[in-house]
Amino acid sequence: MSRQQRTDTYTRWAVIASGEGGGRIASQFFNRRENPGVEDRILVMNTNRTDIRNTIDRLENNLGDSDSLGDHAMVFGSDEGAGNVFADGERLAEESIDEIIRSIRGVVPTADAFMHIATLGGGTGNGSIPYTIRTFKNGIDSDAYEPWMEDVIHAAIGVWPYEDEPPQQQFNAVCGLSRLLRMPDGTQNADMVLLGANTHIAQMGGDDDPHGHPNDVVNERLIEAFDLMISAGRETQGVIDVQDYVSVPSQIGAYHFTPAIATDMNANVYDIEYMFEKAAENAFVPMDVSTTKTAFAIVRVPRGLADDEDFSENAVNSAFESWKRERGIDAPGMSTVSIADGARGKVDVLLLLGGFDLEPLLDRSWDAFETHKTRLERGRRLGNASIAAEEMDRIEENLDEYIRFLEE
Numbered sequence: 001m002s003r004q005q006r007t008d009t010y011t012r013w014a015v016i017a018s019g020e021g022g023g024r025i026a027s028q029f030f031n032r033r034e035n036p037g038v039e040d041r042i043l044v045m046n047t048n049r050t051d052i053r054n055t056i057d058r059l060e061n062n063l064g065d066s067d068s069l070g071d072h073a074m075v076f077g078s079d080e081g082a083g084n085v086f087a088d089g090e091r092l093a094e095e096s097i098d099e100i101i102r103s104i105r106g107v108v109p110t111a112d113a114f115m116h117i118a119t120l121g122g123g124t125g126n127g128s129i130p131y132t133i134r135t136f137k138n139g140i141d142s143d144a145y146e147p148w149m150e151d152v153i154h155a156a157i158g159v160w161p162y163e164d165e166p167p168q169q170q171f172n173a174v175c176g177l178s179r180l181l182r183m184p185d186g187t188q189n190a191d192m193v194l195l196g197a198n199t200h201i202a203q204m205g206g207d208d209d210p211h212g213h214p215n216d217v218v219n220e221r222l223i224e225a226f227d228l229m230i231s232a233g234r235e236t237q238g239v240i241d242v243q244d245y246v247s248v249p250s251q252i253g254a255y256h257f258t259p260a261i262a263t264d265m266n267a268n269v270y271d272i273e274y275m276f277e278k279a280a281e282n283a284f285v286p287m288d289v290s291t292t293k294t295a296f297a298i299v300r301v302p303r304g305l306a307d308d309e310d311f312s313e314n315a316v317n318s319a320f321e322s323w324k325r326e327r328g329i330d331a332p333g334m335s336t337v338s339i340a341d342g343a344r345g346k347v348d349v350l351l352l353l354g355g356f357d358l359e360p361l362l363d364r365s366w367d368a369f370e371t372h373k374t375r376l377e378r379g380r381r382l383g384n385a386s387i388a389a390e391e392m393d394r395i396e397e398n399l400d401e402y403i404r405f406l407e408e
């Protein structure tokens, strides 16, 4: 497609966040000056009334005080919080699934794709998001469920706990990953799972801010990545549609990703291949880049560079292919150029690296996972809902199988 034929139809995203951390990430997204891909299609939900009040305050700061603001936030379930037990978060979402769908419909008249956001260390977001995705994909007998909802693509951002968090948080994360990837019966759940690890993101670039809370740094980077990702379905020359993000990865059974970004790269100094390499150094989880099985690249250039040969769709594509060869990555995928009103001469690059070996990420959580599982088996239920042995087995087996399939 030539730039003259650029259409103004772009992927319509909706953001569905659950839990405290998820809500914080989503409301921070609204600090951005413009969100053409999302507009005000955002719903933040929680089991905890106080947390949701805080989230509404944040949204008010960002969106401005408006009557309809309350529609963007909802409380679900009959308990106050899920107390770090994802089984409780899931049970509370199950209780209120009709209201959840109704609330989504209230702020999302229609959408092509949902970006679900949850932290994986807690109970509410981790419990409810995989369940909500599964409900949408399977359909549900509810007045609130509309035909367009059947075709929505479900991407999810799952945020891994800090390394120094206790076993229960690590345990939750491993279970959350499994449940985002697969439904209880072992079939694919989310169409795309984007992972980011708190400690890793906070330390990226070696510039963690000693004053602010690391969460703020992490959230800002997550949002930056999401913003770049959706810009590809916006004003681009060769549009990467959200369908492209999910088709091949799902076919090859490798649909977990991590973003890797390099921002504000000086176009007069660096070539694109170098920018890809810089981005790869900033992957959002600990990983070995050479194990990548599928990859996308989005290069966002300011309007002033849009006609520069070096940033043509072809040039970017050859640079991407050449970078992959150099890195020994044998991965299908696409690249695209997106145009923005950014600072002169400054380029932002996002790589979405998919299907990589999960071991370096899981490595740090396995022991904690076993520790907490043993505690549960000894009957220390630590919450209202215990996890049935059979459910636990399924969760473990589903993740094992997904990983085994990657290795083949």
Ligand SMILES: Nc1nc2c(ncn2[C@@H]2O[C@H](COP(=O)(O)OP(=O)(O)OP(=O)(O)O)[C@@H](O)[C@H]2O)c(=O)[nH]1
Binding pocket: 018, 019, 020, 021, 022, 024, 025, 047, 081, 082, 083, 084, 085, 119, 120, 121, 122, 123, 124, 125, 126, 159, 160, 161, 162, 165, 169, 198, 215, 216, 218, 219
């Ligand atoms: N990146 C990031 N992580 C966060 C943030 N807030 C909490 N976390 C992480 O999220 C996990 C805790 O999850 P929460 O979001 O507080 O939990 P919840 O979904 O509200 O669930 P419950 O409180 O258990 O009902 C821990 O691993 C925290 O480190 C945040 O703003 N940003």
Ligand SMILES: [Mg+2]
Binding pocket: 019, 020, 048, 051, 081, 082, 122, 124
């Ligand atoms: Mg909470």
